[in-house]
Amino acid sequence: MEIVALAGGVGASKLLLGLTRVMDARALTIVVNTGDDIVLHGLHISPDLDIVTYTLAGAVNPKTGWGLRGDTFSALKILKRYAREDWFNLGDRDLATHIHRTATLRSGETLTEATDAIRRAWGVEARILPMSDAPVPTLIETEIGVLHFQEYLVKHRAALNVKKIIFDRADVARPAPGALEAMASAEGIVVCPSNPLISIGPILAVPGMREALRARRERVVAVCPIVGGKSLKGPSDKMMKELGHEVSALGVARMYRDFAGTMMVDSADAAQKGAIEALGMQVVVRPTVMGSEADKEKLARAVLGVLQKSALAGAAG
């Protein structure tokens, strides 16, 4: 069963790890948000691509969900000595990935090619694609001006008010080669439990992506990242509120209704089932909080079960 997953970083990676353990990982194509990408110290850093790759390689730092397990931060201290910005954590081993990616891009290869070489070097069997080979930086308009998303999130710890999210240059970006094809032919598409605004949002902003999902709406299941009115990870809830969205499973459903046939919501949000169904979506209620490895596999099986059912329905209909 060929599956495509749309993913941000830490939250998505939990479900992705579960998926690779309960299905043939080689049948999984992951389209990853690169709106968070940033050039720091002349190095091209792709936080979400790295989180997904390191997680599936079993190499991610389990305490943070990003970076490499057991990494050291010696280089960063010297960069600080050179008065370089040090608000973005860069481990020594992790730096090698950024150095390699940057050198690969400078040699003329695409981000898609660089990403594929990196995941293979880590023995990751799932195919990992950036959303685009073109830079589509997510910019956040705040009371102190327009910031790169990483400045907003990491430097200012998401403490500023979000007035507007800008997917800069999205209009001229194209989906990474193979992404639309994978979505068109997949038996199921999973929208991972990532921030709808700044993880899934940038992917949807690349021309052709949202249309590709809409065309497969009955095969798309979205796992809700909001549980009990709060985001499990990161500033989704705060950002949704500031931008006038209802901070609930229903609020997410309203953003996804045009392209997701099914929403998977947490048992805590069972009461919203009817309201979401009224939007024309199927609703599956499951425990979605992934604390343990077993939780990840269990949720992955639940997602695959829904997709199998919709595939059967599609074959029957």
Place this chain on the structure above:
Amino acid sequence: MEIVALAGGVGASKLLLGLTRVMDARALTIVVNTGDDIVLHGLHISPDLDIVTYTLAGAVNPKTGWGLRGDTFSALKILKRYAREDWFNLGDRDLATHIHRTATLRSGETLTEATDAIRRAWGVEARILPMSDAPVPTLIETEIGVLHFQEYLVKHRAALNVKKIIFDRADVARPAPGALEAMASAEGIVVCPSNPLISIGPILAVPGMREALRARRERVVAVCPIVGGKSLKGPSDKMMKELGHEVSALGVARMYRDFAGTMMVDSADAAQKGAIEALGMQVVVRPTVMGSEADKEKLARAVLGVLQKSALAGAAG
């Protein structure tokens, strides 16, 4: 007393450290070989500049004479995982210097500016200049083809026969801003005990450098890097032999006679005094092997003594 020193890497740094301890370090301008510079993994690496800077900062790895004391090599292992060349050792802390230098150059600053910022960040009081802001890579013609000097030295451990040394693009390079001016106004110029062919040679190959030395010939003292017919460090002796030079203090003197008024040779080579004097050079015989910190200061004092004498002679004449 304003002093200019021409320097390669490890050998030169010993004398330079001595000099900064026996004179006002702020009156010392060091012009450093950048023929060894190489771009690896997209990073601009300046081995001799870093050796000099780290040494004067007291931060150099005392076992090797290059790299940073106590550095780790975690990033390099990951670069190897990405199938990148790993024959050139790059420590994690050291990498930060290369990352910073590369980012600085890409932002439009010159190598002179980047070098100055780096030495200041390390609290080095002596002024450190690259020989040129332009790349002048030293290429070595061998039986297996033309190699970058670092490939010859590090990757092939200097085991190949040297047929020819090429200072690539030297003809279109200009001395770093301030280098010629410093040489013109210095009270003394020291040629450090570095490889005459591939440390001092590249500096001399930059148009204007050799002429600037010649103009101050009576104020130039060269410390001989060949002692008892062998190089103290590196492949100077092997390279000199392969290129038809006599491997001796006299052989070095023949290469330097046009611009160095004085040769300082080791006590082991006292017998060559007459032959070198016959070339029209003054000869000072001193112990030049710098094993201890005290040796470095002692040799530095001896060099300054010679330069003071020539300055007095100049003032008198």
